[in-house]
Amino acid sequence: MIDKMNAAWAELEAQFAKVQDRKITDLFESNPDRAAQFQCMTGDMMLDFSKTNIDQATKTSLLALAEAADIPARRDAMFGGAAINETEGRAVLHTALRNLDGDAVVVDGTDVIPEVRATLARMGDYAEAVRGSKITDVINIGIGGSDLGPAMAVRALSPYHDGPRVHFVSNVDGADVSDTLRGLDAKTTLVIVASKTFGTIETMTNARTARAWMLENGGDPTEQFAALSTSEERTRDFGIPAERVFGFEDWVGGRYSMWGPIGLSLMIGIGRDAFLAFLRGGQAMDTHFCAAKGAENMPLMHALVGIWHNQICGHATRAVLPYDQRLGRLPAYLQQLEMESNGKSVAMDGSQLPRHSGPVVWGESGTNGQHAFYQLIHQGTRVVPCEFMIAAQGHEPDLIHHHQLLVANCLAQSEALMCGRSLDEARAIMAEKGLTGDELERQAAHRVFAGNRPSVTFVYPKLDPFVFGQIIALYEHRVFVEGVILGLNSYDQWGVELGKELATALEPVVAGTQSASDKDGSTRTLVDYVQRHQA
Numbered sequence: 001m002i003d004k005m006n007a008a009w010a011e012l013e014a015q016f017a018k019v020q021d022r023k024i025t026d027l028f029e030s031n032p033d034r035a036a037q038f039q040c041m042t043g044d045m046m047l048d049f050s051k052t053n054i055d056q057a058t059k060t061s062l063l064a065l066a067e068a069a070d071i072p073a074r075r076d077a078m079f080g081g082a083a084i085n086e087t088e089g090r091a092v093l094h095t096a097l098r099n100l101d102g103d104a105v106v107v108d109g110t111d112v113i114p115e116v117r118a119t120l121a122r123m124g125d126y127a128e129a130v131r132g133s134k135i136t137d138v139i140n141i142g143i144g145g146s147d148l149g150p151a152m153a154v155r156a157l158s159p160y161h162d163g164p165r166v167h168f169v170s171n172v173d174g175a176d177v178s179d180t181l182r183g184l185d186a187k188t189t190l191v192i193v194a195s196k197t198f199g200t201i202e203t204m205t206n207a208r209t210a211r212a213w214m215l216e217n218g219g220d221p222t223e224q225f226a227a228l229s230t231s232e233e234r235t236r237d238f239g240i241p242a243e244r245v246f247g248f249e250d251w252v253g254g255r256y257s258m259w260g261p262i263g264l265s266l267m268i269g270i271g272r273d274a275f276l277a278f279l280r281g282g283q284a285m286d287t288h289f290c291a292a293k294g295a296e297n298m299p300l301m302h303a304l305v306g307i308w309h310n311q312i313c314g315h316a317t318r319a320v321l322p323y324d325q326r327l328g329r330l331p332a333y334l335q336q337l338e339m340e341s342n343g344k345s346v347a348m349d350g351s352q353l354p355r356h357s358g359p360v361v362w363g364e365s366g367t368n369g370q371h372a373f374y375q376l377i378h379q380g381t382r383v384v385p386c387e388f389m390i391a392a393q394g395h396e397p398d399l400i401h402h403h404q405l406l407v408a409n410c411l412a413q414s415e416a417l418m419c420g421r422s423l424d425e426a427r428a429i430m431a432e433k434g435l436t437g438d439e440l441e442r443q444a445a446h447r448v449f450a451g452n453r454p455s456v457t458f459v460y461p462k463l464d465p466f467v468f469g470q471i472i473a474l475y476e477h478r479v480f481v482e483g484v485i486l487g488l489n490s491y492d493q494w495g496v497e498l499g500k501e502l503a504t505a506l507e508p509v510v511a512g513t514q515s516a517s518d519k520d521g522s523t524r525t526l527v528d529y530v531q532r533h534q535a
Helices: 002-019 025-029 055-069 071-080 094-098 113-131 149-155 174-181 201-216 230-239 261-270 272-291 296-312 330-342 376-381 397-419 423-432 436-447 466-484 494-511 521-535
Strands: 037-044 045-048 135-140 165-169 189-194 225-228 319-323 358-361 386-391 455-462
Touching: 002 055, 037 225, 037 272, 037 330, 037 494, 045 466, 045 494, 055 296, 055 466, 071 230, 071 272, 071 466, 094 113, 094 272, 094 397, 094 466, 113 261, 113 272, 135 201, 135 358, 149 165, 149 330, 149 466, 165 174, 165 261, 174 201, 189 201, 189 261, 189 272, 189 296, 201 494, 225 230, 225 261, 225 376, 230 358, 261 272, 272 296, 296 319, 296 466, 296 494, 319 330, 330 358, 386 397, 397 455, 455 466
Parallel strands: 135 165, 135 189, 189 225, 319 358, 319 386, 386 455
Antiparallel strands: 037 045, 045 455
């Protein structure tokens, strides 16, 4: 397997050396059917990757790389409940949370599906009870995967939101909880505390503050708190009865947990039926990922395009650009999903990775980003592969001209990135403005767009719960494929631990109850500054 992988990497690197200066536009000129041949579909969703420098030979070599990595076997192991998270000895089964009518999934001799469905049923009953009660506001207190996913999803599916208002608190900065609580009625607010261990310091600090606020303002924490946690003892000690505790197993990682209890705030907002449609969308993408072959497999091709741009072409970042205001938090969600999963430097066997791991993921919704960082994307010195996302239909039929303009902007940006503008074209523009000589040349130089900058575009009918589920599951499987090809474990996150440990040790130092003498000079100076100004 190692020899096959090395040969596949070498073949791709050799191809890149041959084509790195080739224009993407030349590929369209030489192949009138390119757009149809460099796309994949699942249902009504399309991934167009024709605006990249990938040709047929490169596509074949990328698929050979995936074959050498034995993606199907690893995929089947994940869906089957094998402990593919080898550093923690755990299965990886977020897919089981959306397995609404599939086969059994056995972990350590036990079929986990009955318990998954029982928890989902409990969630649905509780969500509908809350939606029919006096509760007007819900606060989800969590951090990381217990916040980013549901916060992003509630915003994305706001057209389907017909339940209580949903708010999110994640930062231990007191401003976050203070600003959220201000203006809410403690008597009609439900607080959901989302922490698998019920020991996450940021989450529990905010939860205690929210409980004190509720007590001081006439609410009843014994009735108005729920927990998303596996710790029965800690939730009971906090005062939350078992019937309002929704647990999930350690084979669900935080950044993959929105499909289960961590999605309770979303379910309360949009209702049980819409939440089930979201799960159905994820399940549909799972089915496609397991059944589609080769270049027809959207998650596979999505990942292989990413491998080409990052590991082969050397583009260190990737911009995610949803042309949908309601997907404005998607780039931040994907930052955690991808950078926490594949931001590693060590292979599964403990050796150093022979090549770079995942890229830096960033972005913003269009058209806002066009007036912020697109300057760098178009004319900067570094190439940033872009991922555009656009729905054919919006949710505001009376504002269809807005959506038509949005679509036009999205498609124009990918066209501009690919085609660019030559110096001769820029000269002609300046000549029309009456410039001549050196001034014409100077001004024309500033209006040149190098072009030949790659992008992919996702198009889907409408951002409804089902399509949203497809999108999230698509990116989850992309992470999986890239992790397998790179030979790393996408499902642990040891990189977040050291800072947390040091923060715990530093808290009494900052409070002045312990000495900072064993800290480095910079840290001692900073602590001294803070203490002087706190005093």
